[in-house]
Amino acid sequence: GAGVSQTPSNKVTEKGKYVELRCDPISGHTALYWYxxxxxxxxxxxxxxxxxxxxxxxxxxxxRFFAVRPEGSVSTLKIQRTERGDSAVYLxxxxxxxxxxELFFGEGSRLTVx
Amino acid sequence: xxxxxxxxxxxxxxxxEDVTLDCVxxxxxxxxxxxxxKQPPSGELVFLIRRNSFDEQNEISGxxxxxxxxxxxxxxxxxxxxxxxxxxxxxxxxxxxxNTGKLIFGQGTTLQVKP
Numbered sequence: 595g596a597g598v599s600q601t602p603s604n605k606v607t608e609k610g611k612y613v614e615l616r617c618d619p620i621s622g623h624t625a626l627y628w629y630x631x632x633x634x635x636x637x638x639x640x641x642x643x644x645x646x647x648x649x650x651x652x653x654x655x656x657x658r659f660f661a662v663r664p665e666g667s668v669s670t671l672k673i674q675r676t677e678r679g680d681s682a683v684y685l686x687x688x689x690x691x692x693x694x695x696e697l698f699f700g701e702g703s704r705l706t707v708x
Numbered sequence: 709x710x711x712x713x714x715x716x717x718x719x720x721x722x723x724x725e726d727v728t729l730d731c732v733x734x735x736x737x738x739x740x741x742x743x744x745x746k747q748p749p750s751g752e753l754v755f756l757i758r759r760n761s762f763d764e765q766n767e768i769s770g771x772x773x774x775x776x777x778x779x780x781x782x783x784x785x786x787x788x789x790x791x792x793x794x795x796x797x798x799x800x801x802x803x804x805x806x807n808t809g810k811l812i813f814g815q816g817t818t819l820q821v822k823p
Contacts, residue, residue: 597752627809636712636799636813637753650810683751687809694741694760695803695811699753 596620598700600686606706607676615671615703619688626669627697628661629685637685643669644691676707710735712802714814721790722822729785729817731800737761742776742783743801743811753799759783790821 599618607613619626625644629637639653643663651661658676663669673680683704687697711734721727733742744756757767759776767774771788787794797818801811 625809629811634815636801636816637811638813639810642809653810685753687753689809695743695758695801695809696755697753697809697811698755701750701752 598686598688598698600684600700600703602703603701604704604706606708608708609676609678611676611707613673613676613705615673615684615686615705617669617671617686617688617700619667619669619686620698622690623688623698624666624691625689626663627687627689628669628671629687629699631683631685631702633682640671640684673705676705678707681705681707710737710802710812712800712812712814714798714800714817716817717815718818718820720820720822723792724789725821726786726788727790727819727821729787729798729800729819731783731785731814733781733783733800733802735802741803743803744774744783744785745799745801745813747797747799747816749796756785787819790819792821792823795819795821 601616627642628640631637641661642650646666658674661671683702685702687699689697713732740761742759745753747753764776773786775784797816799816800814803811
């Protein structure tokens, strides 16, 4: 399809395990964002890529979280030593450059840490 | 600090009623953008509208209208003649001038429209 694609849609893991979440943005969208949404809350910003580089990673909660976008398209959010508090829906969004805030979101990856 | 407050957690109306969703924001930026997003049960947030801080004109799009008032730091959203398909969680959001993709979202208002 033409939208933002996220995989897996659901991920259940045990505390302490490593997890990767993938985002495939809309073709031609140079900006890519990761947000995290806990139950009953609004999305919280994690990191923003412009092309291959992380332009703003101020929202990453700690050094267990890391994201890459090596070729300026697909991005992977990596979480090491998962904790129960990491359980949330991780949302990816992309946008065209210069179009302030008009983000196209994927359906999210629901992470559950047991 | 930047903050968005949506005081209404849940609203329930009957189809064809008008409903207004409130949004109050805080920012020290002189240039900023305000947004509304809709999140249906499928979970995918959908962009509805963007307003920049220099444009206080109200906007109407079909059954949707938005009232931006800088004097009260509010950006309210009205749905006229609501329909069951309008049932969703609605988020108001704010961004600064520096990183226009770093949105600060409110907690959301769950709107239920009953037939």
